[in-house]
Amino acid sequence: MLRDKIIKTQPIVYKTLNNAIQSKKFAHAYLFTGPKGTPKKEAALWFAQSLVCEHKVDGFACEECDTCRRIHEENYADLIVLDGTKSSIKKESILQLQEQFSKTALEKSGKKFYILDTAENATTEALNSLLKFLEEPNGQDTQAILIVDSIDRLLPTIISRCQIIPFKPLKSENYYDEAIQDGMDILDSYILSNLVKDIDLMKQTQETEEYQTALVAVERFVTQFDRDIDRFLVWFETEILGNKDKDKEIYKMFLDICLLFFRDVVSLKSEQSGWFGKEVKRVAEKKYAIDRILLILLESKDKCNRAYNLQLLIEQMIYQIKEVL
Ligand SMILES: [Zn+2]
The missing domain is CATH 1.20.272 (Zinc Finger, Delta Prime; domain 3)
Structure with missing residues (x-):
C-alpha cells in the first residue's frame, strides 16, 4: 500500500494530508515539493484517490477499487495530468484545462483534479494563465496539485497561492528496502541505493x-x-x-x-x-x-x-x- 510507504518515508506529508482529510478542510492548490526520486506524483494521485474513493479506510483511499485504479492509471474523466518531465507545459494546455474544468464534472463524485508534474518546467505564459486559474478556479470542487523538485524555480505569486507540502529526501535505506522487495540482489541493492537515489535509475544502472x-x-x-x-x-x-x-x-x-x-x-x-x-x-x-x-x-x-x-x-x-x- 502506498499509504504505508508514505507513513514510513514521509511522515510530515502524511500528517498534513491526514489533517486536511480528517477536518475536510482543503486548500485549493497544493504544492508538493521535494528532491527528484521522492514519491510526489504517487502521493498526488493517492491524495486524489482519497478524496473520491468509495471504500475509504480511515479517510484514505482503499487503493483497490475501480475509482482508485482509474485514478492511478490516470484514466479518470475529471483528472488531468500535465506532464512537464519531458517537455515544457505550454499555455495551450493550461487553456484547454480551464476550458474542460468550466464544464460540469463527468464523474459522479463531482470533484475535479489537475496535477502539474514538474510544474517548474512550464513556460512563463503557461504560468501566467495558471495564476489566473488558481485565483478563480471555477467552483469549489477543483483541486490542484503542483509538483516541483525545487520551489526556487517557481514564481513567488504561484507559491503564495498554494499550500506547500515538503517531501524530505529519501535515505538510502528506503531505496535499499524497495529494491530488495523488487527482487534485486542484496549487494546490488546496497551499492546502488548508495550510488543513485532513485529506484528506476538503480534498476537501469544495474543492467x-x-x-x-x-x-x-x-x-x-x-x-x-x-x-x-x-x-x-x-x-x-x-x-x-x-x-x-x-x-x-x-x-x-x-x-x-x-x-x-x-x-x-x-x-x-x-x-x-x-x-x-x-x-x-x-x-x-x-x-x-x-x-x-x-x-x-x-x-x-x-x-x-x-x-x-x-x-x-x-x-x-x-x-x-x-x-x-
Ligand atoms: Zn478506492
Whole structure:
C-alpha cells in the first residue's frame, strides 16, 4: 500500500494530508515539493484517490477499487495530468484545462483534479494563465496539485497561492528496502541505493555493462590492493581498458564503489554478506591510513572528467595508494 510507504518515508506529508482529510478542510492548490526520486506524483494521485474513493479506510483511499485504479492509471474523466518531465507545459494546455474544468464534472463524485508534474518546467505564459486559474478556479470542487523538485524555480505569486507540502529526501535505506522487495540482489541493492537515489535509475544502472564491469574490478581491487596492487593494475589495463566510450564511466563507477567500500571500512559497517562484507572486515583490521586512501580516490574522481590520459590517471592513483600502505 502506498499509504504505508508514505507513513514510513514521509511522515510530515502524511500528517498534513491526514489533517486536511480528517477536518475536510482543503486548500485549493497544493504544492508538493521535494528532491527528484521522492514519491510526489504517487502521493498526488493517492491524495486524489482519497478524496473520491468509495471504500475509504480511515479517510484514505482503499487503493483497490475501480475509482482508485482509474485514478492511478490516470484514466479518470475529471483528472488531468500535465506532464512537464519531458517537455515544457505550454499555455495551450493550461487553456484547454480551464476550458474542460468550466464544464460540469463527468464523474459522479463531482470533484475535479489537475496535477502539474514538474510544474517548474512550464513556460512563463503557461504560468501566467495558471495564476489566473488558481485565483478563480471555477467552483469549489477543483483541486490542484503542483509538483516541483525545487520551489526556487517557481514564481513567488504561484507559491503564495498554494499550500506547500515538503517531501524530505529519501535515505538510502528506503531505496535499499524497495529494491530488495523488487527482487534485486542484496549487494546490488546496497551499492546502488548508495550510488543513485532513485529506484528506476538503480534498476537501469544495474543492467549496464559499466556497472557490472566496475563491480568485478572493485572485488579484485579490494582483495589485492594491499597484497599485489601491481597485478591488479596489469589486469585492469589489459582486461578492462580499451573501449574509449566506456572506460571513463567504468572508472568513475569503480571509484564510487571503492569509496563506499572504504567508507564502510572507516565506519566498521560490515553487515554485507559475501566478498564485500568479508573484505570490509579484513581491511578494517589492518589499520591502514584509510582517510588518505579515500582522499586519493576522491582526487582521482575529480580529475577523471578532465583527464586526457585515463591510463596515466589510474597509474597515478595506484602509485599514490602504494605509498600510503
Ligand atoms: Zn478506492
